[in-house]
Amino acid sequence: MIITSIYRIFIFAWQSFWRNIWLSVVTITIIILTFISVNFLIVVNITSDAAINIIKNKVDVSVYFKPDVADPQVNEVKTYLSSLTQIKEINYISQQDALENFRQKHRDDPDIIASLEELKTNPIGATLQIKAKNIEDYPDIMAVLDNSKYNDLILDKNFDDHKIYIDKIQSLSANIKKVGFIISGIFFLIALLIVFNTIRVAIYTHRQEIGVMKLVGASNWFIRAPFLVEAVFYGIIACLVSIAVIYPILNLIQPYLNNFFLTDEFNVTKYFNQNFWQIFGFEVLIIILLNIISSSIAIRRYLRV
Amino acid sequence: MIIFKNVCKFYPPNVTAAKNINLHIKPKEFVSIVGRSGTGKTTMVKVLIAEEPVTSGRIIIGGWDITNIRPGEIPVLRRQIGVVFQDFKLLAKKTIFENIAFALEVCGTDRNKIKEIVPQVLKIVSLTGKEDRYPIQLSGGEQQRVAIARALVHRPKILLADEPTGNLDSFNTQEIMELLLKINEFGTTVVLVTHNREAVNSINKRVITLDNGTVVSDQKVGKYLI
Numbered sequence: 001m002i003i004t005s006i007y008r009i010f011i012f013a014w015q016s017f018w019r020n021i022w023l024s025v026v027t028i029t030i031i032i033l034t035f036i037s038v039n040f041l042i043v044v045n046i047t048s049d050a051a052i053n054i055i056k057n058k059v060d061v062s063v064y065f066k067p068d069v070a071d072p073q074v075n076e077v078k079t080y081l082s083s084l085t086q087i088k089e090i091n092y093i094s095q096q097d098a099l100e101n102f103r104q105k106h107r108d109d110p111d112i113i114a115s116l117e118e119l120k121t122n123p124i125g126a127t128l129q130i131k132a133k134n135i136e137d138y139p140d141i142m143a144v145l146d147n148s149k150y151n152d153l154i155l156d157k158n159f160d161d162h163k164i165y166i167d168k169i170q171s172l173s174a175n176i177k178k179v180g181f182i183i184s185g186i187f188f189l190i191a192l193l194i195v196f197n198t199i200r201v202a203i204y205t206h207r208q209e210i211g212v213m214k215l216v217g218a219s220n221w222f223i224r225a226p227f228l229v230e231a232v233f234y235g236i237i238a239c240l241v242s243i244a245v246i247y248p249i250l251n252l253i254q255p256y257l258n259n260f261f262l263t264d265e266f267n268v269t270k271y272f273n274q275n276f277w278q279i280f281g282f283e284v285l286i287i288i289l290l291n292i293i294s295s296s297i298a299i300r301r302y303l304r305v
Numbered sequence: 306m307i308i309f310k311n312v313c314k315f316y317p318p319n320v321t322a323a324k325n326i327n328l329h330i331k332p333k334e335f336v337s338i339v340g341r342s343g344t345g346k347t348t349m350v351k352v353l354i355a356e357e358p359v360t361s362g363r364i365i366i367g368g369w370d371i372t373n374i375r376p377g378e379i380p381v382l383r384r385q386i387g388v389v390f391q392d393f394k395l396l397a398k399k400t401i402f403e404n405i406a407f408a409l410e411v412c413g414t415d416r417n418k419i420k421e422i423v424p425q426v427l428k429i430v431s432l433t434g435k436e437d438r439y440p441i442q443l444s445g446g447e448q449q450r451v452a453i454a455r456a457l458v459h460r461p462k463i464l465l466a467d468e469p470t471g472n473l474d475s476f477n478t479q480e481i482m483e484l485l486l487k488i489n490e491f492g493t494t495v496v497l498v499t500h501n502r503e504a505v506n507s508i509n510k511r512v513i514t515l516d517n518g519t520v521v522s523d524q525k526v527g528k529y530l531i
Contacts, residue, residue: 005413209407212394215354217384217459218411220376 005222013229016202024234027191027198031238031287032245034187038283039246041180043268047257048173050266055165056135061142062158065125067095069153074126077150081130084144086137091129098124125155191287192294195234199227199298210303224299231295235287239280247272306332306463306494307353312362314348314518322348324518326362330496332462335489337497337505339529340515346498349515350467353496354386355379367462384412387456387464387493391471393448395440401427401451402436408455426454429491430484446477453484463494470501478504502529 017024065074071094078090093101099122106112116123132138138159145151203210213223250269258264272279307330314323322345330336340346351357352364355374363372371382395404402423409419427433430450440448449469456464466485470478482504489495499505505512505528512527513520 001413001415004415008410008413208394208396212396212407212455213411215383215388215394216408216411216455217380217382219380222411222413 009222009225009229012226013233016206016226016230017233020198020202020205023198023201027194027234028238028241030187030191030194031234031291032242034184034191034287035238035242035283036246037180037184037187039242039279041177041184042279043250043253044173044176044180046268046271047266048169048176051169051261054261054263054266055169059131059135059138061130061132061138063128063130063145063154064156064158065127065153066155067121067123067125069125071095071126073150073153074128077153078128080148080150081128081141081145084141086132086134086141087130088133089131091131093127093129095122095124095126098127188290192290195231195291195294196298198234199231199295200302202227202230203298203302224303227295227299227303228292231291232288235284235291239284239287243280306330306334306367307496308363308365310363310365312352312364313360314345314352314357315360321345321518323352323359326518326520328513328520328523330494332494333489333492335486335495335497335508335510337499337508337510337512337527338515339499339502339505339512341500344515345518346500346515347467348518350388350465350498353465354388355382380412384459385461385463387453387459387461389449389452389456389464389466389469391468393440393452393472395448395451395455397440400437400439401432401443404440404451405455405458408458412459422458426457429457429488430454444477445473446480449473449477449481450484453481453488457488457493461493463496464488465496465498467498468500469497470499470504475503479507482508505529 063077065077074092078092081087081090099116102124103113103116130141132141142157142159145154145157210223247269250272254267254269257266257268307328309326309328312323312326313321315321326345326349338346338349348357352359353366355371359372363370365371366382367385369382371378374382396407399407405423405426406419409422414422423436424433427436430453432447432450432454435443435447440451443451449472453464453466453469464485469485470481473481478501485495485497486508497505509526512522512524512529514522514527514529
């Protein structure tokens with residue numbers, strides 16, 4: 001009996017959905033816009049995070065040693081630095097490799113290559129490329145080196161500070177998120193009001209059936225449930241349509257993201273695929289919950305059982 | 306079967322729909338409640354199906370005190386009381402079969418049982434063969450018979466008919482009265498609320514007359530007095 005009733009509740013909800021089809025379409029459209037605006041926020045979020053990570057990975061400090069500093073001394077500095085907790089990775093470039101890199105870099109400049117040939121000894125010292133765990137740690141690492149006994153061995157330190165770019169990205173992303181939140185909030189509010197109104201109209205359209213249901217002894221939950229189920233339908237259908245709309249958009253923007261980052265490591269479609277249930281599952285649950293709340297208020301207000 | 310104990314019903318600011326009504330309707334009885342418009346007849350129907358609460362007094366149906374019935378119990382009560390109204394309350398987009406089946410569907414009856422019950426009640430109201438028609442394709446009398454069939458699907462112990470002949474001509478009125486008597490003969494208590502003098506006078510059953518919310522007459526085999 002309960003299964004039969006549940007089945008009929010779904011049938012009645014479906015019939016109601018079709019009876020006011022244009023109203024249903026408008027309701028679903030607004031919910032779709034809500035979904036898209038929320039997912040736009042997610043795309044902004046993951047893109048800015050990816051941009052920041054890519055830039056962070058490019059930041060390092062190169063410590064150039066004087067040419068007369070021997071390998072054991074360089075290794076000693078490397079060991080000393082490795083003991084620092086802020087250090088993520090140290091890449092050692094020997095004098096020979098450093099010279100080779102220099103040659104490669106200036107292979108099209110015959111004057112430089114000729115000058116190198118003139119010299120009997122290697123004029124380029126060994127190099128340590130240091131990566132910190134956090135971008136904020138670089139100044140500390142530099143200070144440690146400056147104040148250490150090894151400072152005299154060092155010819156130069158090169159720290160290409162990308163912090164300014166990271167700050168800019170973070171600030172831009174925060175602003176976009178702020179606007180996105182406001183847009184999403186507005187769509188959420190409109191969606192709630194539209195669902196409320198749709199259910200109100202559905203109740204009005206079904207007033208005769210509701211009257212008969214009450215007369216013949218249908219239970220209160222049986223009278224109310226189809227309207228709640230109808231609201232759930234809106235959420236599910238809107239989510240499915242949103243997925244069908246969002247994926248082509250993601251595929252469309254992916255080449256632009258690749259060009260922007262100069263790498264195809266970051267794939268927004270892949271991110272959505274990997275987190276499909278977390279993203280859409282959570283979104284549809286929230287929308288369904290809000291629809292249920294909204295339609296419950298409409299039912300409580302307009303459906304006297 | 307139905308007991309009214311000092312039932313009063315007032316509507317704000319100062320309308321008296323029922324005042325100290327005491328009644329006892331026995332099982333399988335056929336009772337007509339008559340009176341002019343606005344004397345409280347429909348109020349009695351409304352309080353009987355718990356559509357409205359009484360202001361004071363008690364109403365007992367089949368040993369069940371429904372005076373302070375909880376909302377969740379109202380559907381249970383309504384499955385025990387079949388109700389028909391003057392305006393039939395049929396669903397225009399549903400066929401006769403569907404209209405009757407709807408009353409069972411919304412109460413969770415399974416499909417096979419519906420297919421078994423609906424033809425039975427259609428036979429009782431003599432509408433076999435018209436199950437695929439729509440209400441608009443039937444006469445007023447036939448529509449009222451559909452409404453009665455719908456009221457009977459739950460095999461109620463009480464049938465409450467509120468002005469069932471109000472929209473019908475004398476021929477159809479006679480048919481509906483005969484049908485109500487037939488249902489009463491099957492053992493259902495029938496409470497007929499009407500101001501149709503001829504209909505009441507033709508059946509020689511108990512008549513309760515209301516005036517200004519009070520019972521002014523209660524005759525075992527009565528006539529329409531006012």
